[in-house]
Amino acid sequence: MMQKLLNFSEKTGLTLLIPIIKIIMKDEPEKQAKELLKLILLPTLALSIFFGLWSLASTRIKTSVGALPSPSYVWFQAKAMAADARAERVNKAEFAFYEKSRAILSGLLTERQEQEAAGKPTEASDAQRTAFVGDLQGRVDELTSDIKILTADVDAAHIAATAAGITDRRIEPYKTNILKFYQDAQYSLTSLISKNTRIDTAIINLTSGDEKKRKLAARKRTAYERQLSKPRAYSGNGSILDYVKRSVVTVLFGFFLAAVVAVPLGILCGLSKNFMTAVNPLIQTLRPVSPLAWVLITIQIVDGVFVGEKALNGELINNPFLHSAITVALCSLWATLSNTALGVSSVNPDYMNVAKVLKLNWFDRIIKIVIPSAIPFIFTGLRITLGVGWMVLIVSEMMATSRGLGWYIDQQYQNNKVESLANIIVCIFIIGIIGALLDRIMFILHKTVSFNDDEVSA
Amino acid sequence: MNAGNKQTALKTALAAILAATLPTFGAVDENTIPLDVEKSNLHFGFIKLTDCAPLVIAKEKGFFAAEGLNVKLTAQKNWVILLDNVIKGSLDGAHMLAGQPIGATVGVSQKAEIITAYSLDLNGNAITLATDVWEQMKVNVPADANGLPIHPIKADALKPVIDHWEGDFNLGMVFPVSTHNYELRYWLAAGGIHPGFYTAADAQGHTDGDVVISPNAPPLMPSYLNSRAILGYCVGEPWNQKAVLAEKEGQQLGVPVVTNYEIWKNNPEKVFGVTKGWAEKNPQTHLAVIKALIRAGKWLDASIENREEAVDILSRSHYVGAEIEVLRNSMTGTFVYERGDRREMPDFNVFFRYYASYPYYSDCIWFLTQMRRWGQLSEDKPDHWYIETAKNIYRPALYMEAAQLLIEEDNLSEADIPTGTDGFRPVTGAGDFIDGKAYDGHKPNEYIQSFTIRAD
Amino acid sequence: MSIVLEAKNVTKNFGHNGHTAEVLDQINLSLEQGEFVAIVGFSGTGKTTLINLLAGLEHPTSGTITCKGKPVTEPSPERGIIFQNYSLMPWLTVRGNVSLAVHQTRKDLSAAERKECVEHYIEMVNLSASIDKRPGELSGGMRQRVSVARALSMNPEILLMDEPLSALDALTRAVLQDQILEIWQKEQKTIVLITNDVNEGILMADRIIPLNIGPKATLGPSFPVDLPRPRNRKTMNHDPHVKRIRNEVNHYLNEQSRQHKAHSKADAQPPTRLPDLEPAHMKKEYC
Numbered sequence A: 001m002m003q004k005l006l007n008f009s010e011k012t013g014l015t016l017l018i019p020i021i022k023i024i025m026k027d028e029p030e031k032q033a034k035e036l037l038k039l040i041l042l043p044t045l046a047l048s049i050f051f052g053l054w055s056l057a058s059t060r061i062k063t064s065v066g067a068l069p070s071p072s073y074v075w076f077q078a079k080a081m082a083a084d085a086r087a088e089r090v091n092k093a094e095f096a097f098y099e100k101s102r103a104i105l106s107g108l109l110t111e112r113q114e115q116e117a118a119g120k121p122t123e124a125s126d127a128q129r130t131a132f133v134g135d136l137q138g139r140v141d142e143l144t145s146d147i148k149i150l151t152a153d154v155d156a157a158h159i160a161a162t163a164a165g166i167t168d169r170r171i172e173p174y175k176t177n178i179l180k181f182y183q184d185a186q187y188s189l190t191s192l193i194s195k196n197t198r199i200d201t202a203i204i205n206l207t208s209g210d211e212k213k214r215k216l217a218a219r220k221r222t223a224y225e226r227q228l229s230k231p232r233a234y235s236g237n238g239s240i241l242d243y244v245k246r247s248v249v250t251v252l253f254g255f256f257l258a259a260v261v262a263v264p265l266g267i268l269c270g271l272s273k274n275f276m277t278a279v280n281p282l283i284q285t286l287r288p289v290s291p292l293a294w295v296l297i298t299i300q301i302v303d304g305v306f307v308g309e310k311a312l313n314g315e316l317i318n319n320p321f322l323h324s325a326i327t328v329a330l331c332s333l334w335a336t337l338s339n340t341a342l343g344v345s346s347v348n349p350d351y352m353n354v355a356k357v358l359k360l361n362w363f364d365r366i367i368k369i370v371i372p373s374a375i376p377f378i379f380t381g382l383r384i385t386l387g388v389g390w391m392v393l394i395v396s397e398m399m400a401t402s403r404g405l406g407w408y409i410d411q412q413y414q415n416n417k418v419e420s421l422a423n424i425i426v427c428i429f430i431i432g433i434i435g436a437l438l439d440r441i442m443f444i445l446h447k448t449v450s451f452n453d454d455e456v457s458a
Numbered sequence B: 001m002n003a004g005n006k007q008t009a010l011k012t013a014l015a016a017i018l019a020a021t022l023p024t025f026g027a028v029d030e031n032t033i034p035l036d037v038e039k040s041n042l043h044f045g046f047i048k049l050t051d052c053a054p055l056v057i058a059k060e061k062g063f064f065a066a067e068g069l070n071v072k073l074t075a076q077k078n079w080v081i082l083l084d085n086v087i088k089g090s091l092d093g094a095h096m097l098a099g100q101p102i103g104a105t106v107g108v109s110q111k112a113e114i115i116t117a118y119s120l121d122l123n124g125n126a127i128t129l130a131t132d133v134w135e136q137m138k139v140n141v142p143a144d145a146n147g148l149p150i151h152p153i154k155a156d157a158l159k160p161v162i163d164h165w166e167g168d169f170n171l172g173m174v175f176p177v178s179t180h181n182y183e184l185r186y187w188l189a190a191g192g193i194h195p196g197f198y199t200a201a202d203a204q205g206h207t208d209g210d211v212v213i214s215p216n217a218p219p220l221m222p223s224y225l226n227s228r229a230i231l232g233y234c235v236g237e238p239w240n241q242k243a244v245l246a247e248k249e250g251q252q253l254g255v256p257v258v259t260n261y262e263i264w265k266n267n268p269e270k271v272f273g274v275t276k277g278w279a280e281k282n283p284q285t286h287l288a289v290i291k292a293l294i295r296a297g298k299w300l301d302a303s304i305e306n307r308e309e310a311v312d313i314l315s316r317s318h319y320v321g322a323e324i325e326v327l328r329n330s331m332t333g334t335f336v337y338e339r340g341d342r343r344e345m346p347d348f349n350v351f352f353r354y355y356a357s358y359p360y361y362s363d364c365i366w367f368l369t370q371m372r373r374w375g376q377l378s379e380d381k382p383d384h385w386y387i388e389t390a391k392n393i394y395r396p397a398l399y400m401e402a403a404q405l406l407i408e409e410d411n412l413s414e415a416d417i418p419t420g421t422d423g424f425r426p427v428t429g430a431g432d433f434i435d436g437k438a439y440d441g442h443k444p445n446e447y448i449q450s451f452t453i454r455a456d
Numbered sequence C: 001m002s003i004v005l006e007a008k009n010v011t012k013n014f015g016h017n018g019h020t021a022e023v024l025d026q027i028n029l030s031l032e033q034g035e036f037v038a039i040v041g042f043s044g045t046g047k048t049t050l051i052n053l054l055a056g057l058e059h060p061t062s063g064t065i066t067c068k069g070k071p072v073t074e075p076s077p078e079r080g081i082i083f084q085n086y087s088l089m090p091w092l093t094v095r096g097n098v099s100l101a102v103h104q105t106r107k108d109l110s111a112a113e114r115k116e117c118v119e120h121y122i123e124m125v126n127l128s129a130s131i132d133k134r135p136g137e138l139s140g141g142m143r144q145r146v147s148v149a150r151a152l153s154m155n156p157e158i159l160l161m162d163e164p165l166s167a168l169d170a171l172t173r174a175v176l177q178d179q180i181l182e183i184w185q186k187e188q189k190t191i192v193l194i195t196n197d198v199n200e201g202i203l204m205a206d207r208i209i210p211l212n213i214g215p216k217a218t219l220g221p222s223f224p225v226d227l228p229r230p231r232n233r234k235t236m237n238h239d240p241h242v243k244r245i246r247n248e249v250n251h252y253l254n255e256q257s258r259q260h261k262a263h264s265k266a267d268a269q270p271p272t273r274l275p276d277l278e279p280a281h282m283k284k285e286y287c
Helices: A002-012 A017-024 A029-060 A071-117 A123-164 A173-206 A211-229 A240-271 A273-286 A291-305 A319-345 A349-357 A362-400 A405-415 A418-449 B003-021 B050-060 B079-088 B099-106 B131-138 B159-163 B179-190 B218-226 B239-245 B276-281 B283-302 B304-314 B324-331 B361-373 B383-393 B396-408 B444-449 C047-055 C094-105 C111-124 C140-153 C170-187 C198-204 C240-267
Strands: B041-046 B070-075 B093-097 B114-119 B125-130 B170-173 B212-215 B232-236 B254-259 B270-275 B334-336 B342-344 C003-014 C021-032 C036-040 C062-067 C079-082 C158-162 C190-195 C207-210
Touching: A002 A017, A002 A418, A017 A029, A029 A071, A071 A123, A071 A173, A071 A211, A071 A240, A071 A418, A123 A173, A173 A211, A240 A273, A240 A319, A240 A362, A240 A405, A240 A418, A273 A319, A291 A319, A291 A362, A319 A362, A349 A362, A349 C079, A362 A405, A362 A418, A405 A418, A405 B218, B041 B050, B041 B079, B050 B070, B050 B093, B050 B270, B050 B283, B050 B304, B050 B324, B079 B093, B079 B099, B079 B114, B079 B270, B093 B099, B099 B114, B099 B179, B099 B270, B099 B361, B099 B383, B114 B276, B114 B283, B114 B383, B114 B396, B125 B131, B125 B179, B125 B218, B125 B239, B131 B159, B131 B254, B170 B179, B170 B218, B179 B212, B179 B232, B179 B361, B218 B232, B218 B239, B232 B239, B239 B254, B239 B324, B239 B334, B254 B334, B270 B276, B270 B283, B276 B283, B283 B304, B283 B396, B304 B324, B324 B334, B361 B383, B361 B444, B383 B444, C003 C047, C003 C190, C021 C047, C021 C190, C036 C198, C047 C079, C047 C158, C047 C190, C079 C140, C094 C111, C094 C140, C111 C140, C140 C170, C170 C198, C190 C198, C198 C207, C198 C240, C207 C240
Parallel strands: B041 B070, B041 B093, B170 B212, B170 B232, C036 C190, C036 C207, C079 C158, C158 C190
Antiparallel strands: B093 B270, B114 B270, B125 B232, B125 B254, B334 B342, C003 C021, C003 C062
16 A cells, blocks of 8 residues: 555655655655655745745835735735635626526516416416515525625725725725625626516506506516526636636647647658658748747637637637637647657667568558557657647737636736736746646656656656 | 825725615616617627726626626727727627727728727826926926926927937827827827828838837836836826826836827717627617616716726726726826826716717717828828718717617606717817817818828 | 578678678578577677578578578568567567467467467466566566567467577576477477577587678588487586587687688778667667
């Protein structure tokens, strides 16, 4: 068990775990304790120097938007962003509740119309609707009392902050956000209830009063019922979690595209010297092109293909998503291409001799010998590709306005204030951590597929 | 910022939160009879500037919802991308520079047929110069009894500075067909400084110029001023006030010297634009959007409390996102030129008063005259071409239809709309333009001919 | 006894346009059915080239090679090779490596029979316990046993062994020598063993043929090893008959070496070795 854990740590490069496990296994505990201390102390030292310098810089450097945010300010903003993300979840839930209620109410109203048309009694469905609206009112009451509590909390926090002289950062970001979302939800639900009431009034007015009044009532009823029948799409602004998710999905999709193009092409290049000679000048010319240039041409091409009715308008898969994913692919595929070609062309001739002795046909040689033997090379390439792709992604999202981390950073930059600068720094850390994680995953995959451990370096 | 300011800032923030908590629901859609909209989920774009306010307010205060419109608002990176997205259809409509639908339709910028039935605001821009430039030109500006410069400040005061300037005098504006470009050029030319012409060979508009004017993204102007890539710029709020609040070497980063209100009193600024195709396909939706926008505009100009609340909403990160104090400086009836020189300017940002949201043909024609004046339109056209073009792009009839519906619903009064207008503003008075010129939208050629600095 | 493999006047040159390396010259060799022949020579004399020619991996510049009367034009499973560096596929397990050969050469068998066959040959080299391991997890000796199992599993009539044991330690080598001999006797194969160890030849082969030092290497006379089998490694060392054979072979080789040196000096040529024909990347060790 422990040995397995040890192997795992070694395989995944979790060097910090190794001495801990060894201590538990009582394998030279003293030496391991020293090792552990070193593994903890040295990075801590480096980090403290880093943060120290940063703190110092933040007191000295004035940007055009204000002082450079200090580490503690950035940490505060990170928490505020996390609060935004949690609040966003609440907002989504409230929206889903509204949308469900609207659909039910609309269904009941349609049912009533059908009953009217068929000359059937409507009492039962009216009662059902009244009961449902009663439930909605219950939810509104809940929200109202929550809002009261939250308002009190937020006010108290503001007063406390004023006393402490804090004005330059957001106070109680989570509660403030939730408060706004609850108010929106309360408003939407109340509006739903009030529409129902107005429809009821209109139904009564349909049969009473003068002609003008009756006509207005009919018009109102149709208008309201029609309005209620139209589904709403979520129109919130999303949170850092959504941006991270989108960025990761984009980079993985771009990575997939890169692999799908680069591996077969690389195999062809490796197999055929003529093919390599033919495409090499093109490869050498396109490889160093900056993502900033690629993205512009990608935008035009994608928008030329997916245009008008064919435009992709999904929440995730839309044109900007393709712009950035394709840019990622275009900038990152080269490492996989050249490594695959190298791997294929440098197949150990002994393996090929074996293939000859076995009289493997051309296809079997490719499938059974060439490709498997090139796999470590291919994975070396893929690992570089993913790393390059992640770096390129941020800038391509900025340019393509695909709503991932790059877009968010650009938006924050445009907000032009210290708070947004801090948000950008938070994003930088998020980008770094995700990049490191992706690389680690590729490292483990690479290790698993390689025949010789020495070939893979962390 | 001093302690007193901090207190007020917090109090207003609190007031805004409390105001929002009041049970105002029901009020907004009480009388609205929603139209049979073709499309209820809409996506509009905007640029991070205070004059996107009517769109933001229509969403946040429930005016869109009252019409059965579920609107998503997304900040766009720049005006080119914004217009591109509208043309491509990934946006249903957007906050646009008044010159954009015009430029697009006559082919000065990206070619497309864009129309507008709603003007988002009047005024709201200013010209900011780097503090050291201001220090040099200040000696040429007459002062009042208190030693403060007398406004409006004319470009005559800047001329000697530019005459002795070593190297290029770089200035930033927002977009080649933006109000800012024309206002900056107008102001400079009125002071005898040649801003440069556009020619067939020079799409940059630098030909013959005493200065070099280039487009930049509005939110980045203060940064460029800081790095001295530019020495001044003409841009909308909050980016002039940002220069006042930002610091460089112990001084404010830049000094707004003149507002566009002073260049042309109540000049049109931004519009809400959609493609002609979209409008034809979604007529009821378009009408519903205009209804909501009219109400939002009216709400914005209804009271100072509403403006405070709007400032709070606009300061959210996904809208304009600037600090509350920066936004408040221009949104609440005052304007700060230099620190300590805060002046009353109730009309700096007008969303509804003076029929601000009505899309006058004469506004469109003024932009066309400026395009001709600076060489973006290379050929002379007869007066009727100007008028027909304006009628193709500006759609006051649609505005009136929406307004009538609102009046029926008791959400608007007759006094709010320019009943009986022919779609042209009255001829401007002597004090309206900084150079005292009279502008009559019916006679564009006469107006163009009246300038000494103009392209052939 | 019939001749199964025969080389007649075989010459092999590498390169062209004046950079010709003449490796083998006028090689004549014939192998009888069931014979075990050891070809002994210094390293760099073209032993591997000779094996490759016999296998059909390379073609003679002139002369002919025939196998059972038919000219050898390409490799065939009937002439199994055991390579000096094992040449196992590192991504396949022991089973996978042997299966690759079995699937390709025993198409007549059913899937179950093939599996059985694979296991049979692995059993034969005593590797059943490591059947699911990859070459990377095996020692050098074990790897060579996999290579032997793979070669045998093709059911070849002739086994061509290119210094199969030279990279192994003495103990492992002894074990494998015994195993190969055992298999040879059991399976009745014809074997060509290339080695640089005269003792190994004496221990295993029916006759020893020295390969003279190149360029233009030729085969020397055949030295029959007329010792009874099984041969005992320990007693052999003191057997005067064995000593005599060893002395004869060694004497021949030393004489060759001396002549070569004198010849080189006269021509003021550097010591000859095979030109470096392999690109650098091919030298990488995979196993």
